[in-house]
Amino acid sequence: MKCRHCRAELTLPLIDLGSAPPSNAYLTKLTLRRPEKWFPLKVLVCESCWLVQAESYSRAAELFNEEYAYFSSFSEQWLKHAQHYVDTVVARFGLTIDSQVIEVASNDGYLLQFVKQRGIPCLGIEPTASTSSAARIKGIETIEEFFGVELAGRLAGQGFKADLMVANNVLAHTPDINDFSAGFILLLKPWGVVTFEFPHLMKLIEQNQFDTIYHEHFSYFSFTAIMQIFSRNGLSVLDVEEINTHGGSLRVFAQRMDTGKHAVSENVSNLLDKERVAGMNNAYYYKGFQENADKVKNDFVAFLIKAKQEGKTVAGYGAAAKGNTLLNYAGIRPDLLPFVVDRNPAKQGKYLPGSRIPIFDESRLRDAQPDYVVILPWNLKEEVMRQLDYINAWGGKFVTAVPVLKCGYN
Numbered sequence: 001m002k003c004r005h006c007r008a009e010l011t012l013p014l015i016d017l018g019s020a021p022p023s024n025a026y027l028t029k030l031t032l033r034r035p036e037k038w039f040p041l042k043v044l045v046c047e048s049c050w051l052v053q054a055e056s057y058s059r060a061a062e063l064f065n066e067e068y069a070y071f072s073s074f075s076e077q078w079l080k081h082a083q084h085y086v087d088t089v090v091a092r093f094g095l096t097i098d099s100q101v102i103e104v105a106s107n108d109g110y111l112l113q114f115v116k117q118r119g120i121p122c123l124g125i126e127p128t129a130s131t132s133s134a135a136r137i138k139g140i141e142t143i144e145e146f147f148g149v150e151l152a153g154r155l156a157g158q159g160f161k162a163d164l165m166v167a168n169n170v171l172a173h174t175p176d177i178n179d180f181s182a183g184f185i186l187l188l189k190p191w192g193v194v195t196f197e198f199p200h201l202m203k204l205i206e207q208n209q210f211d212t213i214y215h216e217h218f219s220y221f222s223f224t225a226i227m228q229i230f231s232r233n234g235l236s237v238l239d240v241e242e243i244n245t246h247g248g249s250l251r252v253f254a255q256r257m258d259t260g261k262h263a264v265s266e267n268v269s270n271l272l273d274k275e276r277v278a279g280m281n282n283a284y285y286y287k288g289f290q291e292n293a294d295k296v297k298n299d300f301v302a303f304l305i306k307a308k309q310e311g312k313t314v315a316g317y318g319a320a321a322k323g324n325t326l327l328n329y330a331g332i333r334p335d336l337l338p339f340v341v342d343r344n345p346a347k348q349g350k351y352l353p354g355s356r357i358p359i360f361d362e363s364r365l366r367d368a369q370p371d372y373v374v375i376l377p378w379n380l381k382e383e384v385m386r387q388l389d390y391i392n393a394w395g396g397k398f399v400t401a402v403p404v405l406k407c408g409y410n
């Protein structure tokens with residue numbers, strides 16, 4: 001296989017997670033009686049541009065035929081993050097009611113609602129029908145298409161020009177990273193700025209976050225790799241911030257290479273140095289990851305078996321994609337984890353792909369009073385622990401598996 005960015009041949013493996021069904025392919029009572037399609041889940045490193053990427057396999061398009069159930073607005077923490085972001089960029093770039101904001105992968109309008117509240121014109125681009133219609137209900141104009149050079153050119157032809165573009169947690173989902181990146185310069189005003197947020201590969205590797213690897217992610221980015229990808233597609237980076245979302249993300253600010261005039265922050269060279277010192281430009285850096293991930297997996301399985309042997313009951317919280325990677329890699333089934341609860345009504349009454357663990361609403365937790373609650377989306381741990389503090393009443397304890405198994409806290 002060749003690199004999605006630079007076309008170099010890929011030979012260095014990062015991790016092989018065996019195979020798994022698509023992480024958003026939740027099952028219903030009816031589909032539970034049918035076989036599932038499992039796809040290989042292996043990640044490789046490009047030793048030329050250091051883009052880390054999923055191995056391609058046949059029939060990848062089948063992944064995205066499933067009903068998409070992720071709505072950003074179901075997380076309070078994520079909404080606060082979006083609101084804070086809007087406050088910050090409006091002030092920093094002096095956005096007014098005469099500005100234009102365009103968000104790519106605008107989901108259900110979780111972020112643009114705060115732009116709209118300020119009276120700033122905004123446009124969402126979101127290919128998923130269920131989330132884009134939720135955004136329209138909030139009054140946010142949303143184009144239901146995938147972003148790339150073709151759409152960007154068409155919108156520019158219709159007169160759209162952005163002061164600010166936003167693309168949060170979408171880069172990884174993009175199969176053609178070059179076409180996607182090249183779209184922004186077509187829609188930005190000469191001084192316009194685009195910001196991207198994506199999980200930082202350095203955190204993924206150093207914190208054993210192998211469960212953030214799933215089929216819908218085509219790429220995993222270091223700052224070093226993204227700088228190269230952007231610069232070959234007409235974007236220059238003016239600033240970068242390390243932020244806490246999704247276990248440690250980067251927020252990258254970029255502008256048009258031809259006309260951008262914002263000064264470049266020293267954060268840019270500092271983070272490049274930090275990655276170089278960590279060894280991210282060296283194959284050695286990537287070589288111990290499988291072993292570290294296997295330890296997390298083994299410790300988690302050992303915990304579940306021990307709990308079962310001791311007669312303790314366990315439930316899961318959060319029917320999230322990262323939970324599915326962990327559960328399927330670890331081979332967990334309902335005998336060790338009988339159910340998970342989730343706040344999203346679209347997932348309740350369904351079953352996790354692969355593990356086939358049933359998903360209930362939160363009231364099931366109060367009824368069953370499990371001894372342990374495994375928080376699968378560990379990135380939302382603080383929020384979930386606050387929300388479920390009532391498990392203390394029956395002596396329930398919280399468990400997280402990543403970066404290392406931590407059990408019995410409350």
Ligand SMILES: [Zn+2]
Nearest residue numbers: 003006046049
């Ligand atoms: Zn490459």
